Structure formats: C-alpha cells, structure tokens
Amino acid sequence: MFGKLSLSVRWLGALVVLLFSQWAAAGPIAIGYMSFDVTSGTTAQFDIANLTGPNALAPDFPVATPLTFSALNLLVTFSDGTNHTFGLSDFTLSVDGMSLDGPTVAIGGTTLPVAATLSGLVGPTSIDPGTGTMMDIDAAFSPVMFGDIHGPALDDGALGVIYVHEPGTVTVPEPSSAWLIVIGAAAFGLRRRARSAALVALLAGAGTASASIPVKLAAASIPSSGVVGVSFVKVTAMGLPAVAPASVMMTIAPTCAVGGPVAGQVVTPASSIIPVIGSTSQVRFQIPAALSQGTYYVSLSGGSGAGAFASTNCSVLNVTTSNTTLNSCLPTSSLAVALGPTVTAYVPNGWWGGGATGIQVVPIEGAGAPASIPTAAIVNSCSSNPSTGQAVCTANTNDVYLINGHTLTNTLLSSATGNAFFSGGGCRNCGVAVNGLTNTAYITVGLSDSASGSGIQALNLATNAFGAPLRLRHIVSENISVDAGRNLLLTPGEDNSYGLVRLSSVGDLLTEFENSTIGGGGEYDSSASDCTTGIALASNEFTSNVSMADLNQASFIPGSGSGIGSWTSPHNVVTLDGSFAAGISGISVAPGGQHMGILTGEFGGQSFAVFQLPATPATGGTVPALVDYAVVNNLPNTPDGASFTAGFDPHTITAYTSPNDGRAYGVIADWAIGTPSWLAVIDLKKIQGAPRIAGTHTVDTSVYDVLASGAVRYVAVH
Structure with a gap:
C-alpha cells in the first residue's frame, strides 16, 4: 500500500x-x-x-x-x-x-x-x-x-x-x-x-x-x-x-x-x-x-x-543584541532607544515642569521618518526592553504608556499617591527603567505615606500587572538604573545617599540599602553604571564632580527589623574640566562592551563630556577611576541655525551601543523651541580620539569639526 x-x-x-x-x-x-x-x-x-x-x-x-x-x-x-x-x-x-x-x-x-x-x-x-x-x-x-x-x-x-x-x-x-x-x-x-x-x-x-x-x-x-x-x-x-x-x-x-x-x-x-x-x-x-x-x-x-x-x-x-547587553545597566532618562536594524528613539514632548503631550518616534539608524504618538497626559520619560523592543513611557500623572513600534498599545495607572519633588520639578510618575532579563519596568513614583515622599513600583510587562510600591526612606533618584545581572536597582538621590534596591531573580523589589560615604560635594542627580565591570556612577548637580563606586567589591549589611540596610565599597570622586549648565546632571553608560559613557548639564547647556571606564572588574580594594575623558564645550548650531539647548529634567540624554556597527553612541535632545526639535547623535569613540587643547581634556574644536568628522550628527525630531 x-x-x-x-x-x-x-x-x-x-x-x-x-x-x-x-x-x-x-x-x-x-x-x-x-x-x-x-x-x-x-x-x-x-x-x-x-x-x-x-x-x-x-x-x-x-x-x-x-x-x-x-x-x-x-x-x-x-x-x-x-x-x-x-x-x-x-x-x-x-x-x-x-x-x-x-x-x-x-x-x-x-x-x-x-x-x-x-x-x-x-x-x-x-x-x-x-x-x-x-x-x-x-x-x-x-x-x-x-x-x-x-x-x-x-x-x-x-x-x-x-x-x-x-x-x-x-x-x-x-x-x-x-x-x-x-x-x-x-x-x-x-x-x-x-x-x-x-x-x-x-x-x-x-x-x-x-x-x-x-x-x-x-x-x-x-x-x-x-x-x-x-x-x-x-x-x-x-x-x-x-x-x-x-x-x-x-x-x-x-x-x-x-x-x-x-x-x-x-x-x-x-x-x-x-x-x-x-x-x-x-x-x-x-x-x-x-x-x-x-x-x-x-x-x-x-x-x-x-x-x-x-x-x-x-x-x-x-x-x-547579546545577553551581555541585556545584562547591562539600562538608565532612566527622558529618552529611550530601541535596538534593531532600525534604531529608534522615543522622545517625550514634555518634562516634569510642563511641555506638550505626546511622544516622538525618531529613527536614528535605518530608514523611516519621525512619527508622533498622541498621549492624554504630558510624558516625561521613556525606557525600552532591548530583547523585545517594547517601550514604556511615564506621564507626570499616574499614566503609564506601553508602546510597540509606532503604536500606543495600552495605558496603565501606577499607584502614585502624590508628587515626588526634585530640584527640577515635581511628578506623580517620575521615570522608568526596564529590566531586560526579567521583562520588568520600574516606575519611580510619588508616595504621600513614604518617609521620602517617593518610591518605586515594579510593572511585569508579560502580564501588565503592577507589584506593591516599595516606599523609600531616601528620596528616589531623578534617574534610576537597573543592573539586571546583579539584581540591583541604583538610586542615588538628592539627599546624598547612594541607594541600592535588591531585586529578586524574577525582578521583584525587595530591600533598600543606603550609602552616604561616597561623597561628591553637590547633590546626587542621576545614576549610571557599567554592569559588565560593576562600576556605578552618580552625577553631582551644581558641581563638575562624578561620584564612583565599585559594585563588584560591594559589601551589604542587612537592616535590623524592618529597617533598611547599608552597603559600602571602594569609591572615588572625580572632578572634570569644563563647565556644565547646572553642573553635571545627566549621565549614561552605553550598554555592552565599549565601557564608554556620556554626561551633560541641563537647562540650556551646550557642553558634554565623553568618558572611558576600565575594561575589567577591579579586585583587592582598588579605587574606581576614569581611564580618560574628553569635553566638548559647545555643540554646534543645529541645521536650522539655532543654538543647541539641552532639555530640562529628567535629563534629555541617553547612550546605546549600535547593533549595526557595534560603536557606542550618546544621544541628547535639543529643546531650543520649548519641545524637542533635534537629536544630537554622538560617536563617543570619535570624540574621545579628537585632538585636545594642550594640557587639558577639552576637545579643540578650532581644528576639529565635530560635524564634518561625523563625530556628531543631527536628526530631526519632527
């Protein structure tokens, strides 16, 4: 048969x-x-x-x-x-x-x-x-x-x-x-x-x-x-x-x-x-x-x-994208970058103090034109999952927006009960960072019954279910970061405690740990970290200082009873050349293996610095330090002839590693017209290698054209 x-x-x-x-x-x-x-x-x-x-x-x-x-x-x-x-x-x-x-x-x-x-x-x-x-x-x-x-x-x-x-x-x-x-x-x-x-x-x-x-x-x-x-x-x-x-x-x-x-x-x-x-x-x-x-x-x-x-x-x-990237620290900031053959930036039209509703979706690598996503409330921050491409954005209200591509797929409500207040404004939802390994978003929120008036709430992106908010003793950072590989959330706050929050293996919020010994001379503003080596950083607003600690050598002391714990590690404060509007405020490390980051001021600033971190983890009590850094004092005028103007809190800056050429890039949004108009996409390695004024870390822009060299390019937001 x-x-x-x-x-x-x-x-x-x-x-x-x-x-x-x-x-x-x-x-x-x-x-x-x-x-x-x-x-x-x-x-x-x-x-x-x-x-x-x-x-x-x-x-x-x-x-x-x-x-x-x-x-x-x-x-x-x-x-x-x-x-x-x-x-x-x-x-x-x-x-x-x-x-x-x-x-x-x-x-x-x-x-x-x-x-x-x-x-x-x-x-x-x-x-x-x-x-x-x-x-x-x-x-x-x-x-x-x-x-x-x-x-x-x-x-x-x-x-x-x-x-x-x-x-x-x-x-x-x-x-x-x-x-x-x-x-x-x-x-x-x-x-x-x-x-x-x-x-x-x-x-x-x-x-x-x-x-x-x-x-x-x-x-x-x-x-x-x-x-x-x-x-x-x-x-x-x-x-x-x-x-x-x-x-x-x-x-x-x-x-x-x-x-x-x-x-x-x-x-x-x-x-x-x-x-x-x-x-x-x-x-x-x-x-x-x-x-x-x-x-x-x-x-x-x-x-x-x-x-x-x-x-x-x-x-x-x-x-x-590799698991090295998924394990890398993903920061909160105004901007999110979704990776793929087309690298896409999600740019809110608002900030904590105002602005307009809606989000701009801007291709910065690959084909396509910018598009707008309307929202009911003013959006202040976005973050994306590098494994799924899904973006999560927070409004100044309790709104949390879930986005796939150019589509707003869902609107959720956080458990914020009041405003959290920072030097740059107040907000009910203040920011978001995504844990790529557990597919969890962490929303920073105002909580009226918290000792600090603030806290963090986890959102399971597989089920769209919120966990109970974690009430913090210390004010939450203006920009938290997630170290997925170490199950830590970094939250250096304006009361100068560099807080860490222990996460469970599935991304749940567990315990707050404080550290007030690192110093820096100003007030902590934002966090960043190279999770491949464990170097954690914090910007010090109103100064030119960067605070550094080594999570790879950290020791944790549990709190007694229901109290929070504490942590210590080798630490350092590095003072940079250059002048930054309102001091160093925004800071971000490009996820991956380049060990490079970018920092800037805010409120109209034109200057930024690129820094190189050590490539290997330290041991034996070694104090963390920058390998090198380069400062650009003035970004050139944008293609419309206007002076570049950095945005407001919560810091219109982020960094990413390109999936197409493997290079590390910084991205800063220009707010010259009161809403984002241009993105400066910055090749960090080119800036680091640019000629400098003798005896300084300052790039000599009189002999090095950052636009003609391709170190900086502008992408229209609208």
Whole structure:
C-alpha cells in the first residue's frame, strides 16, 4: 500500500512539474507570505517573506523576477474590538534586501491580536513567472487575510500566502485555484501522509535515492534579527520531509556550514514546523544563548540513511543584541532607544515642569521618518526592553504608556499617591527603567505615606500587572538604573545617599540599602553604571564632580527589623574640566562592551563630556577611576541655525551601543523651541580620539569639526 501511494505521489508530482508552466500563467501566482511570528513571551511580529527573484522557491514560489512591495496597509484587529493600521514605514527591510520585518505587537497582556488583513502593491508588473517568458500582472496583490475578528488570539505561525494575478482575473485572497490545489496535495498533503522522499527529490531537484534529501532555504530568517537566548526566529524551507521538529538540527555559524562543520558553529533543535504551501514550511528555533552579536548563517539537517536530509544553502540571521547587553545597566532618562536594524528613539514632548503631550518616534539608524504618538497626559520619560523592543513611557500623572513600534498599545495607572519633588520639578510618575532579563519596568513614583515622599513600583510587562510600591526612606533618584545581572536597582538621590534596591531573580523589589560615604560635594542627580565591570556612577548637580563606586567589591549589611540596610565599597570622586549648565546632571553608560559613557548639564547647556571606564572588574580594594575623558564645550548650531539647548529634567540624554556597527553612541535632545526639535547623535569613540587643547581634556574644536568628522550628527525630531 505504501509503495503504491508513494508511486502515485511521484507521478502526480511529475504531472505538476509538467503542467506548472501552463497553469502558472492562468491562475494566481504565489510570491511570498505574511506570517504572525511569536518572537518572545511578550512580543510577536507580522513579517513578510518575499520569495521572488534570487529568493524564489520554485515550484511553490516560482517568480524569477525580483519584486518589491509598496503602499502596504496592514489592518490588525485586537481582542477588545479595536483596530490598528500599519503602513510600509512600520516595516524594516530584512537582511536579504527583499523581505520585511515587523511591525511588533505586544502579546503579554489581555488585549491580543485576533485577525490581520494585508493589502498593497508590487512592482514591476511585467514578470517571469518561472517559465522563461514574460507576463503582465496587476500591481495590487490579492489581499491576505487570516484569523477571526471574534477570536481566539492568533497562534504563532498563522499566515497567509501573497498572490499576484494577471490583469482582469479574479483576485483570490487565499489558496483556491486548481493548480494550487494540485501542488498542495502532491507536494505537501500526500507527501506527508506517505512519508515519501521521492516527491521531495523531484521538486527539489534531488539526485539519487541514496543521497541526502535536499532542502532549499530562503535567503534570510523571519524575522531576520533577534536576541540570543531570548528570540525565536524561523527559516523558510522547501523540501523538508515529514519529521518531528526535535529531529531537525539547526546549525548557526559565522560561515555557511553546508557540507560539514565549520569553526564557531552552534547546533540547536527546531521547536516547531509550520506548513506554508506545497512542500514549503517554516522551521522555528530559538537563537542559542552561546552566540554573540553578529551575522550568522543557518543551515539544517537530520534523519539517517534513506531518510537523511540537509539544506543545500543557508539563511542569514542577524543577532543584534547579546545577553551581555541585556545584562547591562539600562538608565532612566527622558529618552529611550530601541535596538534593531532600525534604531529608534522615543522622545517625550514634555518634562516634569510642563511641555506638550505626546511622544516622538525618531529613527536614528535605518530608514523611516519621525512619527508622533498622541498621549492624554504630558510624558516625561521613556525606557525600552532591548530583547523585545517594547517601550514604556511615564506621564507626570499616574499614566503609564506601553508602546510597540509606532503604536500606543495600552495605558496603565501606577499607584502614585502624590508628587515626588526634585530640584527640577515635581511628578506623580517620575521615570522608568526596564529590566531586560526579567521583562520588568520600574516606575519611580510619588508616595504621600513614604518617609521620602517617593518610591518605586515594579510593572511585569508579560502580564501588565503592577507589584506593591516599595516606599523609600531616601528620596528616589531623578534617574534610576537597573543592573539586571546583579539584581540591583541604583538610586542615588538628592539627599546624598547612594541607594541600592535588591531585586529578586524574577525582578521583584525587595530591600533598600543606603550609602552616604561616597561623597561628591553637590547633590546626587542621576545614576549610571557599567554592569559588565560593576562600576556605578552618580552625577553631582551644581558641581563638575562624578561620584564612583565599585559594585563588584560591594559589601551589604542587612537592616535590623524592618529597617533598611547599608552597603559600602571602594569609591572615588572625580572632578572634570569644563563647565556644565547646572553642573553635571545627566549621565549614561552605553550598554555592552565599549565601557564608554556620556554626561551633560541641563537647562540650556551646550557642553558634554565623553568618558572611558576600565575594561575589567577591579579586585583587592582598588579605587574606581576614569581611564580618560574628553569635553566638548559647545555643540554646534543645529541645521536650522539655532543654538543647541539641552532639555530640562529628567535629563534629555541617553547612550546605546549600535547593533549595526557595534560603536557606542550618546544621544541628547535639543529643546531650543520649548519641545524637542533635534537629536544630537554622538560617536563617543570619535570624540574621545579628537585632538585636545594642550594640557587639558577639552576637545579643540578650532581644528576639529565635530560635524564634518561625523563625530556628531543631527536628526530631526519632527
């Protein structure tokens, strides 16, 4: 029986191949698909695989002409009945140069996506459908629809195939034509029932039965980037036999491992296999934690004997963020930076003392134009999770806004009961920092029944549930930081106690520890830290001093009863050259392995300093110190001719390490018009290496043009 069925499959497969060229011109032609891809426990993406031109997987996706998508309109319906429309600007070009990654939606809360419809155009409209002759098609592809507006929530791998068709023919949004039914039955349904390798060999151009069954992969994974140890991605495979996911071994390596092992490869099993069309399927796997940031090539293999299979090529995968970055300290500040092929800044239009409502979404690396997100209240701060890309922003009220891409997905309310007051203003919600490892946001809040009038509240971003606020004895820092790897939250406050808060392994707030011995001469304003080495810093407002402590050598003394504890460590105060408006106020260290940071003043200042920290952890009581620093006294005028003006509290400055070139950058927002107008993106290494005035740490801008050198560039906020 098995042999007869296998023979029938082979004959039917041959018939499909013989008739394909005739039917392809008469019916809709598959050019790719849109897929709902769950990338983590809290986020998913609507990705588009463009399987044309060099990325074609004939006969399932046969078009030999490279096509380009335009005028995309993606309508997503959520479980609460709301809809959101995404356009082409919400997608990012894949590393294959043809497919599209994103947009991202949150799936950690109760409002979940239940249905999606995609429409748009392709070009050119004269194509080779895989027959060697040209034919005309309509510019509009058939709408792709999947899910149900009445629920349930979309599952990982929900997808719709994208078809083009000849002018004047009926648009078919889902597979229903005669040629597609035949191919689907022959190349997928019957093949899977019979477990036959013969059709696979026929469709994939295999050789003898004794050789491995060849599997062809699309040029890039979907999505084409992710975070090691966190993100799930998929490869599109044609010709994969019917096997259990665990028997498919994914090899991820710096070079393509087809043909045998290569240096640096990591092997991990697939987690699921999802049919697409014909003999094409998605193979899902998690990016192994052993990888680091970089570009990798994915191949697959498995089986044995006559059932052995192996890919004949590789899919490219871009690992944009590593666990080193997730373990790095993420600061609060006015600005948030979300990493990916497109690096995006989230810029509030307000501050503690006023401003306007809304948030500006500004691409600072990659394509795209700035966009506005309206909010009900004035926003003062944003932070983002480097593993999911989700941004969290706080208003001067109790509002907490959750954002994915360009979309405000949820508004929550903190437990603030009053205003916390700082030298730069008052606020109910005052700031936010995200713990990337536990997917937890920490909101600094005003609490009328707290000894300091302030506290911190944890928000679980997987469930959108708040924990009980932690009431602090010492005033919370204007800008806290999270050391996820050490389970610590850093909160140096204006009463000159450098506070630390112990976190649980899942991100809960536990105990406050105080330290009033570090000194600095002013009042602590903001925190920063290089979590790879344990060097913690605090800016000293109204001075040029930076306070430093070594968390790697810290000792903790528990408090008695319900009292807070204390901590000590080797410490130091460094006085910098240069003059900073209102003293050193904003400070940030770029997460990752560059060990570099940036600091600035506030309230109209134009000066900033770049500093280099030690590259290795200290031991034996070694006192922390800066390796080097460079001061720029005046940022140049912005492209509109205006003088650069740094923003107000809570400090319009942050730092990040680029996932695209690996360099450390600082970002400062300009507030010359009363709301943010430009972002200064600063290459920290270039500033550090710039010529200096003899005998000082000051960059000699009379001989070094920071704009012409590329050390500083301006990006419009609006």
